[in-house]
Amino acid sequence: GAVVSQHPSWVICKSGTSVKIECRSLDFQATTMFWYRQFPKQSLMLMATSNEGSKATYEQGVEKDKFLINHASLTLSTLTVTSAHPEDSSFYICSARVTGSTDTQYFGPGTRLTVL
Amino acid sequence: DQQVKQNSPSLSVQEGRISILNCDYTNSMFDYFLWYKKYPAEGPTFLISISSIKDKNEDGRFTVFLNKSAKHLSLHIVPSQPGDSAVYFCAAASGGSNYKLTFGKGTLLTVNP
Numbered sequence: 001g002a003v004v005s006q007h008p009s010w011v012i013c014k015s016g017t018s019v020k021i022e023c024r025s026l027d028f029q030a031t032t033m034f035w036y037r038q039f040p041k042q043s044l045m046l047m048a049t050s051n052e053g054s055k056a057t058y059e060q061g062v063e064k065d066k067f068l069i070n071h072a073s074l075t076l077s078t079l080t081v082t083s084a085h086p087e088d089s090s091f092y093i094c095s096a097r098v099t100g101s102t103d104t105q106y107f108g109p110g111t112r113l114t115v116l
Numbered sequence: 117d118q119q120v121k122q123n124s125p126s127l128s129v130q131e132g133r134i135s136i137l138n139c140d141y142t143n144s145m146f147d148y149f150l151w152y153k154k155y156p157a158e159g160p161t162f163l164i165s166i167s168s169i170k171d172k173n174e175d176g177r178f179t180v181f182l183n184k185s186a187k188h189l190s191l192h193i194v195p196s197q198p199g200d201s202a203v204y205f206c207a208a209a210s211g212g213s214n215y216k217l218t219f220g221k222g223t224l225l226t227v228n229p
Binding site: 004006034041042043044045046049091093095104105106107108109110112 | 150152157158159160161162165205216217218219220221222
């Protein structure tokens with residue numbers, strides 16, 4: 001149980017284009033999902049908290065107009081990187097917390113974004 | 117200012133021996149701690165957690181110890197297996213509706229056959 005999927009697993013795009021990444025909880029409902037970014041040999045940095053049916057909460061320094069988050073259902077959250085630039089190239093990982101359960105977050109497999 | 121610190125970037129252990137991964141934290145508001153295992157280009161996999169009301173939690177070969185006064189926790193893996201080779205992240209959370217996790221930088225564990 002507690003499986004989280006991400007799609008796509010990797011994407012290469014041109015600078016200036018937008019990329020959408022999906023995060024799905026496959027066998028549980030997740031009121032809250034989280035989006036992280038990891039640069040090589042660095043820790044996972046929380047970007048934003050996605051709440052079903054409401055606006056996402058962004059961490060300090062993360063541009064909400066650049067990283068659009070939509071959590072339309074209890075099993076799906078999307079992250080759209082708008083007008084991507086090479087510095088946005090990173091490993092993006094989502095996680096989901098089982099609604100009404102403990103603090104444990106279950107992570108997706110991640111999406112490798114490369115912006116040319 | 118890093119609130120969760122894993123001061124050893126790497127650790128090498130012989131198969132069958134004990135692996136001890138350490139983690140220190142500075143925020144006294146943290147009340148829940150987790151260990152995740154991560155392979156390259158994959159998302160982290162939850163291993164084990166501990167609440168601040170406990171000082172030990174055991175699950176099979178994995179045991180987490182928490183020393184609140186020292187703001188220190190450790191993950192013990194015994195016996196270590198080559199398949200345990202991965203990066204291990206320590207994470208901490210404080211109470212609240214969202215339970216945001218703060219991660220350490222990770223420790224690369226290599227278990228040699």
